Amino acid sequence: MLIKEELSRYNRQMILPELGLKGQEKLKAAKLLIIGAGGLGCPVLQYLAAAGVGTIGIVDDDVVELSNLHRQILYNHTDIGLSKAKTAATKLKLLNPYMDFTAYHERFTADNAIAICQNYELVIDCSDNFTTRYLVNDTCVSLEKTLIFGSILQFEGQVAVFNHHGGPNYRDLYPVPPTENITCVEGGVIGILPGIIGLYMANEAIKLICGIGQTLSGKLMTIDALNNTVLVFKIAQEKQPEMVKKEVIIETTKxxxxxxxxxxxxxxxxxxxxxxxxxxxxxxxxxxxxxxxxxxxxxxxxxxxxxxxxxxxxxxxxxxxxxxxxxxxxxxxxxxxxxxxxxx
CATH class of the missing domain: 3.40.250.10 (Rhodanese-like domain)
Structure with missing residues (x-):
């Protein structure tokens, strides 16, 4: 049940016929887990908190560094050295006091993955390494949780929705990890890119929670911010429905x-x-x-x-x-x- 202050706060999105009061109540009842409170995690967290998602868990064992601030704009220079998960929870509570946050200042590992994930209905992977991505995916498959995935490097970003109602998962797209893990530390990243990709991820979360629109379930969207180009691929599964117009099936390649x-x-x-x-x-x-x-x-x-x-x-x-x-x-x-x- 939304109180008077919440009805006023969310008025501009509640007047959307696709969302309405029922959609806003679904958002308040939702429990989301965001893994990674860095470049992607910051915009995802900020916009989902502003949108009124009721419960959010934040997993990150890192601390704020000076080199983070050009893209992780949830933080400022006074936060350097502080826990990202705990700092994010504190700041987001100021943004929206009608929400519940749980900060996990710990690395997401095989030892705690199931214990953490099982308390949430939707998982959003904002991590920056393949080890975590595969672990998050495999955990979501095991627990039958929908996973929203995003990645960024240099000027290119990717967004997808995995394991939704039996749809393709991350391993259908990338069966095994690549031999080299190039992160933003080595390859660099333009500061606005995580904002662009993070907002797409947050938008997918809202659509999934409210049951509206077309999602990126079983699809991979790639965005080239340098040349303003967007491609959408449809990920092949063993039982593949008819291909969507102007989309490409990513299947086993030579x-x-x-x-x-x-x-x-x-x-x-x-x-x-x-x-x-x-x-x-x-x-x-x-x-x-x-x-x-x-x-x-x-x-x-x-x-x-x-x-x-x-x-x-x-x-x-x-x-x-x-x-x-x-x-x-x-x-x-x-x-x-x-x-x-x-x-x-």
Missing amino acids: EIDKITLDQWLSESPDEIFLIDVREDYEHEEGNIGGMNISLYELTASLETIPKNKKLVCYCQTGQRSKMAVQLLEEVYKGEVYSLIGSLG
Whole structure:
């Protein structure tokens, strides 16, 4: 039941016919767990708190650092050295006193994952490493919890909804972790990107809780903030429904390792065409040759790709190159492969 002050506070979103009083009551009754109170976690937390989600758990064992402040704008310089989870809970309580927050100043591990997650109906993964992402996913699958996923690096972000009503989970998209985990510490990130991706994640949470709109369940949305490009892929499962118009199915791609590539280049170099699907600034910093065509420009650059050759796409981790293969297989008549692993 909403009190008078809450009715006034949430008035502007309650007048939306899709949400209304019933939707706002669903938000107040909801229990969400946010794993990671950093770049992605800050905007997710701020907007869900403002929207009136009743109960939020915050898991993060890190403390605020000076280098966080260009993107983690929930904090300020007086918070440096303080627990992110506890500081976030304190600040969010000031933003919305009608909510309950639980701060877990601890690392999300196999030892505490189930104990923490089982108390919440929806989990939002704002972590920054593959070990945690796979653990969060596997825990949600085990507990049959819906998972909202987001990731950021440099100028590119990803958003998806996993394990919703038996839908695809993170391992359907990325079966095994990449050999190299490049984070914002090594690769950098533009400060506004976590805000953009975090807001999409918060929006997915509101839609899922209220049962409105179309969600990213079983889909992966990628956003290139440098070139203002958005792609939406549909993630294949064993039983895959009809493909949505203008979406690409990400399924098992043809992959080769560096040893195989080197052998091909040694035996028949004229038959191989390399494509670096990273951005031009990444290509300039280091590459293994070939043409540089961004993932987001592939389909518009087909005339620059030679016909009747084996195409081998590569990137920093092998993730974008897998997406590139799926895009090219729709329009290119020859063989297309993704190079496994990192450039290192």
